[in-house]
Amino acid sequence: MxxxxxxxxxxxxxxxxxxxxxxxxxxxxxxxxxxxxTVFDGDRITTVGLNGQANAIADAVTDAAGLDYQVRTVEVTDLTQARDQVADGSLDVLVSGAPAELTVLTRGDLDPDLHNVLNGIVQRQVLAGLLASVEDLDANAVLGTVSGSHVRVSTLDTDDPxxxxxxxxxxxxxxxxxxxxxxxxxxxxxxxxxxxxxxxxxxxxxxxxxxxxxxxxxxxxxxxxxxxxxxxxxxxxxxxxxxxxxxxxxxxxxxxxxxxxxxxxxxxxxxxxxxxxxxxxxxxxxxxxxxxxxxxxxxxxxxxxxxxxxxxxxxxxxxxxxxxxxxxxxxxxxxxxxxxxxxxxxxxxxxxxxxxxxxxxxxxxxxxxxxxxxxxxxxxxxxxxx
Structure with a gap:
């Protein structure tokens, strides 16, 4: 054989x-x-909805380095309607809250690069707030506070991303x-x-x-x-x-x-x-x-x-x-x-x-x-x- x-x-x-x-x-x-x-790396555009105080970060998001796709921001006033837009795909990401306490809603997993950009914005806002409010700074306390500040992310889908x-x-x-x-x-x-x-x-x-x-x-x-x-x-x-x-x-x-x-x-x-x-x-x-x-x-x-x-x-x-x-x-x-x-x-x-x-x-x-x-x-x- x-x-x-x-x-x-x-x-x-x-x-x-x-x-x-x-x-x-x-x-x-x-x-x-x-x-x-080629399809994935083509002219991909991610639409980010900004609600309330979050509109202040529009320029920071669109001008962010490290993203291999375009980001388009739109202002949304109705959170309920915006959630529906995330659910049906009209919006890829919904961002709300103050710049130092951003909350993000997506249908699936948030893109890691965009996640890092938003975390960076939050940390810079927290750092700016600390610098403006305290004269005698404890460097370790500042670093701990800043590094522990992150955007809060929630998703609509519970399925496997x-x-x-x-x-x-x-x-x-x-x-x-x-x-x-x-x-x-x-x-x-x-x-x-x-x-x-x-x-x-x-x-x-x-x-x-x-x-x-x-x-x-x-x-x-x-x-x-x-x-x-x-x-x-x-x-x-x-x-x-x-x-x-x-x-x-x-x-x-x-x-x-x-x-x-x-x-x-x-x-x-x-x-x-x-x-x-x-x-x-x-x-x-x-x-x-x-x-x-x-x-x-x-x-x-x-x-x-x-x-x-x-x-x-x-x-x-x-x-x-x-x-x-x-x-x-x-x-x-x-x-x-x-x-x-x-x-x-x-x-x-x-x-x-x-x-x-x-x-x-x-x-x-x-x-x-x-x-x-x-x-x-x-x-x-x-x-x-x-």
Whole structure:
């Protein structure tokens, strides 16, 4: 088995198709990340509403250094209406109160740079007040008072402020897993048919058992897919973090790690089925027809993944679907990326998938052994099990 796996690994890594597909994947992913970075770093304008005495800081906010976006200030008189504007996105930030005691309201997390600017304004106002009111200053007391002065921040949303980034991670991982499983699973089936049609399999079976030949082919092509997925994932992750498109490195690295695990489980599941299906035919013209049912399941998992993750990834529908072995390799890593799944569900999904892999491997071994030397018309599955 190891000999066959090494042969498949060396052969596939040197093929032009592997190099081209990897390069295209990297270019597409890099283009997507850079496009997102351009959008985020473009002419971004943050609208800050100032109420009452807070209008005195308008110039200090708009002229602040260290912000990589424009700030536009507007005067608001009705706090209730202003809160509604924050809720619907018309205002990004609402600032009220005296300059030395500013209160900030946002819908989500306050931008760290703007937070620092507002803290600096508060501290300068506190310092100015102390200098104006006291002649004999205690330097330590002044420093303590100033450094302890901060803007008070409250948010309207109680949801995860990083939800959008997590959703993007989940959807990208679902897409990568779908493409990898479909591509390398199909390669297993095509490899089986190529060996049958060229009679190479007869020579191989003279020295290798059918089960070892099948296992070696699955493992070898699986390693090719793993190398490609890891390469694309690591490059994409590095670009996203360097350009600031992603600001949650821990969650991003965890998503990639879980993606690799579920790729391995999903590949073993689907590659076994693809190889079994491929052994039923002897001509390349018949491959697509025999693979159609398996491909349809993968497509369904991909479509359901986008629908479920964009909707309610923690709901009962998502929970049930992600526990089904044919769907788990696509849905479960997406739910994990969104932090919408308890650990026991992950463990249960892994267990179910492993059991399914073992059962399908046993079935596939029987079918492959009985069908791999068959030439001519397409075999029916039940005929290979007799």
């Amino acid at each position: 190891a000999l066959v796996a090494r042969r498949e690994l060396r052969t596939r890594l040197r093929t032009r198709s592997f190099v081209i597909s990897t390069a295209v994947s990297l270019i597409v992913l890099a283009g997507f990340v850079l496009a997102q970075s 990083n939800h959008d980034q997590r959703l993007a991670l989940a959807l990208v991982m679902v897409a990568l897993l779908y493409v990898s499983l479909l591509l390398h699973g199909s390669m297993v089936a095509q490899g089986v048919v190529e060996e049958k049609s060229s009679r190479v399999v007869e020579l191989l079976l003279a020295t290798v058992r059918p089960w070892h030949l099948l296992s070696g082919k699955v493992v070898g092509l699986g390693l090719v897919g793993l190398i490609q997925l890891a390469t694309v994932g690591l490059v994409g992750l590095a670009l996203a973090l360097l350009t600031g498109v992603l600001t949650i490195p821990g969650a991003a690295a965890g998503t990639l790690a879980w993606g690799v695990l579920w790729y391995l489980l999903g590949y073993l599941l689907y590659a076994t089925v693809f190889a079994t299906a491929g052994s039923l035919v002897s001509r390349q013209e018949d491959v697509q027809a025999v693979l159609m049912p398996v491909t349809a399941v993968l497509v369904a998992a991909f479509v359901l993944g986008f629908a479920v993750l964009s909707g309610n990834p923690a709901g009962p529908t998502a929970t049930v679907l992600s526990l089904l072995p044919p769907l788990s390799p696509i849905l479960m890593p997406g739910r994990i990326a969104l932090a919408a799944v308890p650990l026991w569900q992950v463990g249960l999904a892994v267990l179910f998938t492993v059991v399914a892999v073992v059962a399908l491997a046993r079935l596939g071994g029987v079918v492959y052994r009985n069908a791999v030397l068959h030439t001519g018309p397409r075999l029916r599955l039940r005929d290979t099990l007799r």
